[in-house]
Amino acid sequence: MLENWPRRAAIALAVVWLLLFFISPWEVPESAQTLPLGFKLFAAIGVLLALLSFYAAVLSLCCRRWTAALVHLALPLCVAGFALDEQQGRRLMMDIPVGEQMKDFVVEDFAVEYYPPFFWLCKRAEGELKPLERAAFKDGKVFFKANALTLTENDLFTQSGQPLKYLSLPGELVCALEPPRERFFAATFRIGEDVAVLGVNKPLKIGGWNFYLMSHGKYADGTVFIRVLVKQMPGTPLVKAGLWMLGLSACYWAFARVKRKEGAS
Amino acid sequence: MTQLLIKPLLALCLILCAGSALLFAKKSAASYGCFALAWILNLTVFALNCVHAQAPAFGNMFHVMVFLPLALPVFYLYGRRVGAADTLPTFAWVAALVFLGTLFMDTQADWRQMPALQSPWFVPHVFTYLVAYALLAVAAALSVRRMKQADMFAGFGFAFLTLGLVSGALWADEVWGYFWSWDIKEVWALVTWVIYLAYFHLKEKTRLSATGRVVLALGFLALLITFFAVNLLPKISSLHSYAS
Numbered sequence: 001m002l003e004n005w006p007r008r009a010a011i012a013l014a015v016v017w018l019l020l021f022f023i024s025p026w027e028v029p030e031s032a033q034t035l036p037l038g039f040k041l042f043a044a045i046g047v048l049l050a051l052l053s054f055y056a057a058v059l060s061l062c063c064r065r066w067t068a069a070l071v072h073l074a075l076p077l078c079v080a081g082f083a084l085d086e087q088q089g090r091r092l093m094m095d096i097p098v099g100e101q102m103k104d105f106v107v108e109d110f111a112v113e114y115y116p117p118f119f120w121l122c123k124r125a126e127g128e129l130k131p132l133e134r135a136a137f138k139d140g141k142v143f144f145k146a147n148a149l150t151l152t153e154n155d156l157f158t159q160s161g162q163p164l165k166y167l168s169l170p171g172e173l174v175c176a177l178e179p180p181r182e183r184f185f186a187a188t189f190r191i192g193e194d195v196a197v198l199g200v201n202k203p204l205k206i207g208g209w210n211f212y213l214m215s216h217g218k219y220a221d222g223t224v225f226i227r228v229l230v231k232q233m234p235g236t237p238l239v240k241a242g243l244w245m246l247g248l249s250a251c252y253w254a255f256a257r258v259k260r261k262e263g264a265s
Numbered sequence: 266m267t268q269l270l271i272k273p274l275l276a277l278c279l280i281l282c283a284g285s286a287l288l289f290a291k292k293s294a295a296s297y298g299c300f301a302l303a304w305i306l307n308l309t310v311f312a313l314n315c316v317h318a319q320a321p322a323f324g325n326m327f328h329v330m331v332f333l334p335l336a337l338p339v340f341y342l343y344g345r346r347v348g349a350a351d352t353l354p355t356f357a358w359v360a361a362l363v364f365l366g367t368l369f370m371d372t373q374a375d376w377r378q379m380p381a382l383q384s385p386w387f388v389p390h391v392f393t394y395l396v397a398y399a400l401l402a403v404a405a406a407l408s409v410r411r412m413k414q415a416d417m418f419a420g421f422g423f424a425f426l427t428l429g430l431v432s433g434a435l436w437a438d439e440v441w442g443y444f445w446s447w448d449i450k451e452v453w454a455l456v457t458w459v460i461y462l463a464y465f466h467l468k469e470k471t472r473l474s475a476t477g478r479v480v481l482a483l484g485f486l487a488l489l490i491t492f493f494a495v496n497l498l499p500k501i502s503s504l505h506s507y508a509s
Contacts, residue, residue: 115377186381200380201440212442229442247431254424
């Protein structure tokens with residue numbers, strides 16, 4: 001019984017953890033969002049994570065192999081980073097109007113890049129448009145192969161190069177333009193004399209704060225704004241170190257156990 | 266034109282994989298040839314998808330389903346190299362099942378990636394998860410009769426699953442400033458990971474017994490929910506909905 005305690009404890013913790021996931025609501029309620037970092041709702045899970053990481057830390061001391069010790073140590077490292085972030089971290093979401101001078105910086109420019117337009121051949125049915133086929137472009141022509149229909153780009157674009165939203169065709173058919181899809185968007189920041197670009201997947205560090213571009217929009221007066229998450233998290237390096245340690249040591253562990261079994265057989 | 270070739274090629278892959286498994290039962294050497302030919306055709310379809318999408322073809326469910334069987338022959342060869350028994354039919358049937366699934370999917374599904382997906386993390390994250398799914402599917406299939414081999418593939422699958430989870434967290438921090446956002450797909454990925462974690466904390470002897478089989482089956486069920494249910498069930502809102 002006693003010699004089996006690590007495994008029994010791991011299974012018991014995993015089961016409790018799973019149960020907690022199933023009974024937890026998926027959405028963070030508004031009341032919880034006002035609390036620091038919005039993580040309070042998961043305090044119960046936090047306790048279990050702390051228990052699990054403590055258990056993993058103890059287990060890592062008992063591991064005979066260093067790879068297993070590393071795998072187990074990675075979890076308490078991540079949890080320590082998260083705990084530090086929760087206690088000391090600061091995070092806020094802000095809308096920054098483009099062109100307006102803020103305290104340390106100004107967003108000089110904001111650009112959105114779109115994918116080429118998609119045209120659909122649709123059929124009118126009961127007041128709705130039912131999509132039949134997506135167009136293929138070739139040599140300045142637009143093909144709907146399945147419906148044996150060919151249009152020229154002149155039919156679908158205005159003289160200024162803007163695509164038409166709808167083009168009615170014979171037989172209750174309509175060629176419709178799909179709403180444009182964003183490929184990328186980025187904002188240009190001027191901080192004193194320096195210029196830096198903040199894009200999706202391209203966070204920016206200004207004065208010890210990390211900036212993340214989340215989305216963008218327009219105020220009622222037409223002013224464009226960008227929605228930015230600004231955070232200062234002292235525990236993040238610990239979390240990252242723990243995650244890298246977990247991923248790499250898990251890979252090494254998988255190969256090492258096969259080698260070990262090969263050697264034993 | 267090339268798009269018209271995709272479904273017939275996938276159907277041919279399905280026939281070749283099923284043929285490979287049946288020929289193996291008759292101890293015919295042609296079974297290996299069929300499996301190899303299916304892999305080459307599968308690679309061709311994946312390449313066509315990449316050309317069509319003008320990017321690594323991992324952008325939608327159809328693309329990833331085409332990639333999944335590509336990993337299987339590599340594991341099969343590795344299994345043979347480390348001296349495991351010849352389990353070609355298991356690999357061939359798993360591949361055939363995936364090819365069958367692709368035949369019901371839309372080859373024209375949208376592949377245009379949203380801004381958050383334009384990241385160097387995209388390919389490693391999806392790639393590691395797909396390799397993990399393929400390995401764990403093989404482990405689940407092998408667990409019926411060859412628990413030792415199933416255990417070996419589950420080990421590799423778990424390592425790739427961990428890499429996928431870790432790369433996803435690191436990527437999320439780079440895009441949104443959060444490592445974890447309790448998205449339904451993330452939670453199910455964690456549930457899957459915890460079940461396999463529990464499996465590897467069982468004693469070696471227990472792991473290779475009926476209990477081990479049950480835990481592996483549970484893990485694979487959670488994996489299927491993570492992979493399919495969250496993406497394909499309507500009315501589920503998820504950060505990962507673009508993958509449907």
